[in-house]
Amino acid sequence: MGKGLFKRGNIWWLRYSDGNGKIIRESSKTTSYRDAETQRIKRKKDIRDGNEPEPIKKIQNYTFNQLAEEYLKWCERQRSFRSKRGFLVQLVKTFGHYRLRQLTTQLLEQFQTERINKGNKPATVNRLIATLKHCVNKGYQWEMLPEQTFKRVKQVKLLEENNMRLRYLSKEECQILLSKCDNHIRPIVLTALHSGCRKGEILNLKWDNNVDLKHGFILLDITKNGERREIPINDTLKQTLNGITRRLDVPYVFYDVKTGKPYKDIKRSFASALRRAKIHDFRFHDLRHTFASHLIMAGVDITTVSRLLGHKSLTMTLRYAHLAPSHMANAVSFLDSALNEVTQKVHNPRKKELTING
Helix, strand or coil: CCCCEEEECCEEEEEEECCCCCEEEEECCCCCHHHHHHHHHHHHHHHHCCCCCCCCCCCCCCEHHHHHHHHHHHHCCCCCHHHHHHHHHHHHHHHCCCEHHHCCHHHHHHHHHHHHHCCCCHHHHHHHHHHHHHHHHHHHHCCCCCHHHHHHHHCCCCCCCCCCCCCCCCHHHHHHHHHHCCCCCHHHHHHHHHHCCCHHHHHCCEHHHHEECCCCEEEECCCCCCCCEEEECCHHHHHHHHCCCCCCCCCECCECCCCCCECCCCHHHHHHHHHHHCCCCCCCCHHHHHHHHHHHHCCCCHHHHHHHHCCCCHHHHHHHHHHCHHHHHHHHHHHHHHHHHHHHHHHCHHHHHHHHHC
């Protein structure tokens, strides 16, 4: 038989030397001589090219908890660090004690099923799985786990989710909500209603970096999509921002007057305002929907709204299109005059001739 191949039972084994001359014996996991020979040739080529074959690499048997610790350090540079840290805490509770080599497609799919049965929404489960998959991807790059584990985790598919929720307030409800807000969150809510900014973008606003009252713009350099965004400041928002007491030792627009530090979250205060306003099934992010919905209903074109929201494509913005039936009807009505003029020319040769001569 070929040099470098031998049998153990019915399975062919490979025998070759690494770059240092050390003899490596590896199972081909096949009973086919031809397939085993193909593997042996590939191993020798990898070594000649300076690429160590998987069996030569000495990968420690790390746990998911150890990988999560390294991944968390790397995540500190990411804009989504806070949310990923929360997802990792949940993942470690389930998989922390597992060796990375134990992660399988079936194990992760069972995790998805268990989460759904507990009442988690598909979107929530997907964020967890996406974080885990990216964590494993980095672990593979850092040589903390073998390729087989990476491939098994990669095969896990995300669940189908419905992101088309569209809850917005009427003009009257907006006024009621603002009237029920405590003094410290009223300008935050009003900023959301008049700018369409996300909660994180609002709470991280800085006077010098993001707010240009002279020219009337909110400037967002780093957004969720990683792109710069400029949002015009209308008179109502300008009046609100001018009414905020600015402290020289605090760069943030919205901050706790007791501590001088920016708000990390306003969930409790916002929930209290909603309860007093008797508004149900509403989230802070829905203020962004309210901003977009009222622009569309006022006749603003979908492309402009998309730019104000910072959407990368029109797909996300099109969820608001049905709110402008009259605007779309007006657009189609332009065809009346255009097509009727053509029709009249076709059916009135004299008029057509005069038009051509003219």
